[in-house]
Amino acid sequence: xxxxxxxxxxxxxxxxxxxxxxxxxxxxxxxxxxxxxxxxxxxxxxxxxxxxxxxxxxxxxxxxxxxxxxxxxxxxxxxxxxxxxxxxxxxxxxxxxxxxxxxxxxxxxxxxxxxxxxxxxxxxxxxxxxxxxxxxxxxxxxxxxxxxxxxxxxxxxxxxxxxxxxxxxxxxxxxxxxxxxxxxxxxxxxxxxxxxxxxxxxxxxxxxxxxxxxxxxxxxxxxxxxxxxxxxxxxxxxxxxxxxxxxxxxxxxxxxxxxxxxxxxxxxxxxxxxxxxxxxxxxxxxxxxxxxxxxxxxxxxxxxxxxxxxxxxxxxxxxxxxxxxxxxxxxxxxxxxxxxxxxxxxxxxxxxxxxxxxxxxxxxxxxxxxxxxxxxxxxxxxxxxxxxxxxxxxxx
Ligand code: 3PG
Ligand code: MG
Numbered sequence: 001x002x003x004x005x006x007x008x009x010x011x012x013x014x015x016x017x018x019x020x021x022x023x024x025x026x027x028x029x030x031x032x033x034x035x036x037x038x039x040x041x042x043x044x045x046x047x048x049x050x051x052x053x054x055x056x057x058x059x060x061x062x063x064x065x066x067x068x069x070x071x072x073x074x075x076x077x078x079x080x081x082x083x084x085x086x087x088x089x090x091x092x093x094x095x096x097x098x099x100x101x102x103x104x105x106x107x108x109x110x111x112x113x114x115x116x117x118x119x120x121x122x123x124x125x126x127x128x129x130x131x132x133x134x135x136x137x138x139x140x141x142x143x144x145x146x147x148x149x150x151x152x153x154x155x156x157x158x159x160x161x162x163x164x165x166x167x168x169x170x171x172x173x174x175x176x177x178x179x180x181x182x183x184x185x186x187x188x189x190x191x192x193x194x195x196x197x198x199x200x201x202x203x204x205x206x207x208x209x210x211x212x213x214x215x216x217x218x219x220x221x222x223x224x225x226x227x228x229x230x231x232x233x234x235x236x237x238x239x240x241x242x243x244x245x246x247x248x249x250x251x252x253x254x255x256x257x258x259x260x261x262x263x264x265x266x267x268x269x270x271x272x273x274x275x276x277x278x279x280x281x282x283x284x285x286x287x288x289x290x291x292x293x294x295x296x297x298x299x300x301x302x303x304x305x306x307x308x309x310x311x312x313x314x315x316x317x318x319x320x321x322x323x324x325x326x327x328x329x330x331x332x333x334x335x336x337x338x339x340x341x342x343x344x345x346x347x348x349x350x351x352x353x354x355x356x357x358x359x360x361x362x363x364x365x366x367x368x369x370x371x372x373x374x375x376x377x378x379x380x381x382x383x384x385x386x387x388x389x390x391x392x393x394x395x396x
Pocket of ligand 1 (some may be wrong): 024148377
């Protein structure tokens with residue numbers, strides 16, 4: 001972690017500390033459906049308040065086109081206050097007289113949350129005037145929002161050029177875990193990449209075959225690779241137009257060498273519906289009317305045997321159509337095996353990105369992995385080997 005300034009180097013006592021957090025939690029009918037992101041920022045908030053800093057929280061919420069009461073951070077700030085166990089004041093704007101008055105009223109150790117930064121166009125444009133208006137409110141900037149670090153926005157990046165900048169504890173833990181997983185991993189290193197399409201993950205696959213020792217491919221994406229090898233995949237989701245691309249990735253892997261692990265059997269059904277009659281077939285026996293909806297038992301065994309000779313695992317994306325039973329079995333069983341190997345101290349396991357956390361939660365193993373990132377797009381860009389602006393600005 002020496003490459004980044006952290007809270008260890010920050011003197012926060014009596015200072016106005018602008019803390020960029022990611023309060024962009026999933027909400028349905030006005031209720032927060034997953035509190036993980038709020039729980040993750042608690043440590044940084046407590047530490048700064050405990051050291052007599054004045055905590056000023058900045059975050060976006062949703063993708064508003066301008067001020068929109070339906071995308072106010074007020075209810076999220078309330079939920080966060082319940083988690084932190086301390087009152088959190090709220091200001092209806094993140095810049096200007098209201099924000100300035102709310103900041104001026106803070107005592108050391110107080111916590112204030114400012115309204116959704118995306119209510120101002122200057123946020124996403126990283127507009128210097130908006131950055132300056134935010135910077136006026138603070139003495140130092142702490143970025144604890146890895147999951148928004150792929151955005152070069154005013155509150156995620158711009159402020160880092162205007163104020164002394166530090167990584168918060170969650171950002172620090174995230175960077176630590178990611179470094180252990182891909183930058184300086186113990187080998188052998190395996191990656192599991194699942195999900196529907198390779199078209200959205202071409203850069204990611206390209207970067208991974210250059211780095212990992214084994215690449216286990218699942219989900220609809222595996223069908224594209226199988227079809228490219230000339231296998232029949234019936235009615236399964238597959239991007240037949242990307243056959244050449246899939247072959248190129250496979251050739252690049254072979255040259256390194258990186259072992260590509262594809263399913264050897266599959267659970268197939270006539271349609272994508274819960275509890276439709278399904279059966280297990282060898283990968284050479286998929287019928288013209290079959291849809292591949294999960295990996296089969298021999299593929300599960302194969303994946304687990306690869307993990308058993310691995311020291312580090314990076315996981316992104318489910319194996320099958322995990323949201324429908326019984327097509328969640330492949331994901332659940334491999335995840336369970338990864339959790340057991342982690343608990344035995346045999347592997348370091350890091351997972352993240354979009355559906356992955358939901359899948360691992362469903363498998364009941366998320367808290368048994370070494371680290372589960374709450375980042376979606378940022379985790380994917382990191383797997384692609386891209387520099388994240390909100391991280392780069394924290395480098396010493
Ligand atoms: C996320 O939910 O992935 C982050 O909060 C970033 O949100 P965005 O994709 O709207 O920038
Ligand atoms: Mg997103």
